[in-house]
Amino acid sequence: MSEAFQIKNLDSFERALAKSPIIAEKMIRLALEESMINWQREAGIKTPVDTGKLRWDVMKFSSVRIDKTRAILQPHNEYAVFVHEGTSRMRKRPFLKQGLDQAKNKIDRIFKVRGEKLMAIIAQKSNLGL
Secondary structure (H helix, E strand, O other): OOOOOOOOOHHHHHHHHHHHHHHHHHHHHHHHHHHHHHHHHHHHOOOOOOOOOOHHHHHHHHHHOOOOOOOEEEEOOOOOOHOOOOOOOOOOOOOHHHHHHHHHHHHHHHHHHHHHHHHHHHHOOOOOOO
């Protein structure tokens, strides 16, 4: 004995899933951009200040690089790595890591919200109304 059932709006759902990589890429990009704003702000606060040049470099937009699946905060200041990692004559002051640690909860929330929005958009486009 077999029974048949019909899935309502299956064709709409299949079309929405076919478009989901494009929508997902957009949501990931937005989440990365929002995350970088938070990380950059927190890293700027944690950056040691002597002349302010290093902090300024951390806060500049040109220090941020975002692609499809990752974001990089990389100051272009020649001595940033020595301040962050330390030397034989200077203790390390990992301001980028500390900034990221400080922003972690906000970043987690950003990705959670963007993920939920992605699922809602896919459901809406497929007329499932989840």
